[in-house]
Amino acid sequence: MFVKRTALRYVVVVISALAIGGATIYLLLRYISAGAVYFAVPSGTVDPLMVIIEMGLALFIIYMGVKFKNYLAIALAVVQAALVVYLETTYSGSLHVVNNLFIDQFSIIMALIIGIIGSLIAVYSVRYMETYHHHHPEVRDRQRTFFFVIFIFLAAMFGLVFSNNLMWVFFFWEITTITSFLLIGYAETEEATKNAFLALVMNLLGGIAFVAALIILAATEPLSGGIDLAGVLSSGDAAVILLPAALIGFAGITKAALMPFSSWLLGAMVAPTPVSALLHSSTMVKAGVYILVRFAPVFAGTLTGFSIGLVGALTFVLASAIAISQSNAKRVLAYSTIANLGLIAACAGVGTYMLVWAAILLIIFHAIAKALLFLGTGMIEHRIGSRDIEDMEGLIVRMPRMAVMMFIGMAGMFLAPFGMLISKWAAIEAFVQAPFGLIFIALLAYGSAVTVFFWAKWMGKLVAVTREQERVERGVLEEPWAPLYILTGLVVAATLLFPLISSVLIEPYVLAIYGATARMAQANVAIMLLMMALLLVLPISFMLFKRSAKHLPAYMGGRPATADRHFAGSLGLTREAQTRNYYLNDYFGEAKLFRPGLAVCTALIIISWILAGVAL
């Protein structure tokens, strides 16, 4: 019965995934060279419906707040609802947009990320959730709700990236807050509930800032362009839109879990792993950076944008550094996500055309590689029963295929010639040319050095060839490998095809916004491809070495040793040598670095508001 239901669910989810993925590819082909296209969707009935749903959601939060005695959430929900009501009643005249929906190359990129990667994660989830409940019999089986919420989540993300009406953007923004709240709290344990509320409260703060921005925009409609996104971005009066832009940027910071708000994304790890994959790669945090990158032209050249960018750059350095001290694989991935989102925010805040180009590249590569790494970690955890990096020692022997995929995913995050590195490189080149870019370059230089350390030592654990270990790649409850294979292929393909992605999607967008665009020099593209080709060919050399070499045990200070690292100790005892990675807690510990980051980033955000207010 159980299995049958899973099989049926699998079919339904796969069909939905194919439909969604197919639809996004259709959008790509249909609008690839169309530029920005606007759709005059009538909003007569939609708008009131959205407000009703928003009020319903507020009531739901209040209900949950009462149930779990979280009064802060109630207070924030009430404030937000009150602001929405105020906005609707006071400025009902200014809340109209001719073109409610639009599509441009940046939307298409986001849609591809949501549609393809999000769908792959959904497909993976079906078997994963079955195994999850098998491992966690204490958790109530609410899979029907789970998958319902996931598809709502994806739908809301689509709404968010295609809306030109900022009221609509806000509506979908709030839906993602609620859906992530529901998903994080899935296990219904005390910890899950607590962390779900943490995410909710922080995102409600962002939501309130968002409504405040809408109120300002509505109140200054003739100057600001009102709630028409395109109108706001092309507004002649930059000073007027700077404050709402800073507030919406703040909402983006909360959603992207940048430094003062990073704790919610870490707390969100109590959710089943596919949820983390979803939050980190194709939804939630990507909404945060999406809005920041959208508003980058407004931030460009302003001190407000500069301080938002600094929040991002500091987040990049500190989160990367903290990642060194973590041995829980999901926490390492989470900190690396936060770091990379910080880098994207840094690019968006400074906002020159080259940086926006780099930021969009970062979004793409991060989405693919991180989805692969999370899903891989979930699979490993189900097989070896741990998500600790130390326990992944010798995975290349135990789960060779999974280890190779994780290896490619990690390479995708920090090594040349893979995607993330292309973007980092582009960011360095762009910051050199930006005013005061040196501060960012300094932070970037330290941050990227730190990145090498924590990824390489994890890779090292994976590739350690351990003797006499059993292969555990296959098991009774089998997760589907297809999403992982596809994602691995995408990591490689995105790197090989990035000149194409850049020239058909990113460059036209940047060109349309800034009138100038960045691109990578032909010679460098050739060298990247050469490196990639070498990487793909090199493994063949394995066969070369297989023939001749003689095997000996590792050196144990001259003691007699065996191949599986046992050596003759004193008193005739045989001992086993064990190794553990460095975590350098005294230097890079969470306790050491989080507080300063919290203080400085909070200050920078407040400064960004003051600077924007002064400009007004």
Place this chain on the structure above:
Amino acid sequence: MTWAWLIGAVLFLILAPLAGGLIAGIDRKITARMQGRVGPPLLQPFYDVGKLFEKERVVVTTAQNFYVLAYLIFIALAGALFFAGGDLLLTIFAFTLAHVFLVLGAYAVHSPYSHIGAERELIQVMAYEPMVILAAVGLYMVANSFYVADIAAVAVPAILYLPGVFLGLAIILTIKLRKSPFDISTSHHAHQEIVKGITTEFSGPTLGTIEIAHWYENIFLLGLVYLFFAWNPVIGVVAVVLTYLVEIFVDNTTARVRWQAALKTGWFAALIGIVNLAILSYMMIGGA
């Protein structure tokens, strides 16, 4: 693009091991003299490597050879890219990739000594990487290009604009050349407290490969030093020689330090570079 870049790359691939081995020989000679010894023949490094290739192929795991081969290939590729006049940042990232391969080779053998060596090597990478990136940025600020060819063709003496950057680079050069006091992951003195660190389990032809890769790398590093003085080739060569002599001197007069000191020093060197660049960018925007 002309054929010149290809010639640069090919010349590097052929000549760098020869020059690197020769420099290693001179290094050993000078080191011996500093210690009051006669020292080995000038060509001893070549004899050593030649001997390594005649030895039996012994491994802990077959995979280790793959990583070492990848290390050599990417070091050579990066160096060739540098001497072809290519993008300096890309060169640096290719070097990082190469080093990660060496580190992975040490992890792959699953041996305690090479494990510690690998971790220390990573700490070294973390220590020197900021400064290397900043050096590239500094050269960009002078030449307005990341291309080595453009930087080498600059008519003004880069060193006058970038004294701090150069000093920082000289400091981390000690790490990169695997010289004391920062030779914490491996060095040429055979038995240290972590045996031979990252290279503990590599022997015979594999160790020979690492040695050749190291020669390639040293030539690249000296090329990087040369860029600061490229406006006058004679001064450039003299500066490279002097810098290397200072490194040998430091190597012989210091004892190995703990990794904490290596990390702090590397990051402090980067700080010197940042201050230099800050002053430079201030001059470019406001002052001059």
